[in-house]
Amino acid sequence: MSDATLVTSDLIGLYDVVFTDGGFTVRFSADGTLTPAKSGFAVSATDEQWYVPADVPFADFAAAVERLHTIYPTANAVGGWVDGQRLYLDPVEIIDDRARAEYVGRLRKQIAIYDLSASEEIRL
Template structure:
């Protein structure tokens, strides 16, 4: 990830995707833009869980996403999803190989990874 700040309109789109559609996974580009992650397997880059109340104000949401970029510079994406009254936000690595993604997920104590091509959760 880069030191470039994410484009505000992209952050607004992520916020809307999380709250209106239930979640998102996007690749973070060096120029501060994002692109939808459509292939590969999304694996959290950490075993730490980051969540905020689902009614989080936009400014707080944007701040958390920006902090993730700073704290996890090796992550090439970010993901967010709603579960009940919580919005979970993770720095994400997109891995092409399912076996490697599953191994990393287990190593990081993840409950699941996400198959972006099939739009399916893979429980570990």
Template structure:
């Protein structure tokens, strides 16, 4: 099982904070693996945190989230995800799924509203696909 690299965590917090400001979000590995550039990021149910966006506290929130979910983020194919949704900062644990249909099915299974196409850099809303919102089983 991969393990979090202590020095790498501080780098991830800094990188995540920068990417949130620059790109409105990020998907990063905390185990030293390369950051994925293909496939679809799908959030896992039960790990989402939503905060009112406050630029001064983003680094603190990211650091606290990583510490709280350290065990899950140490797992195989687990990534720290963050993005800005309007006036909110959303933090999560994501998996990367190569196949679009599998990603959509997993998103519905976990009650997610969207997946993220890493290659295109775009969000795909479940409502836009099938006209219904996912509900966690």
């Protein structure tokens, strides 16, 4: 994790993508930019469920992503998706090795991890 403030244009892009594509997973870069995560396995950094109302104004969405970036130092990425009236935000650690990702997921009492390459959930 970095102390860099996240780049506003990247946050605007995420805000749009969550509603047009249904969700996102992006990696945090040291310079504050966000890049799409296309490979590896996303494992939640917490068992706490984070969400905001689906119709959240952009400023509140950006503040929520910034907050997660700050309070979860092991998270090297963040994921977001809309389900019903909630926009879920999940600080995640992207792990390249599936066996390690499954192990970490079980340690964190996760129900599933997400395979970014195959775009599919892996139930634990």
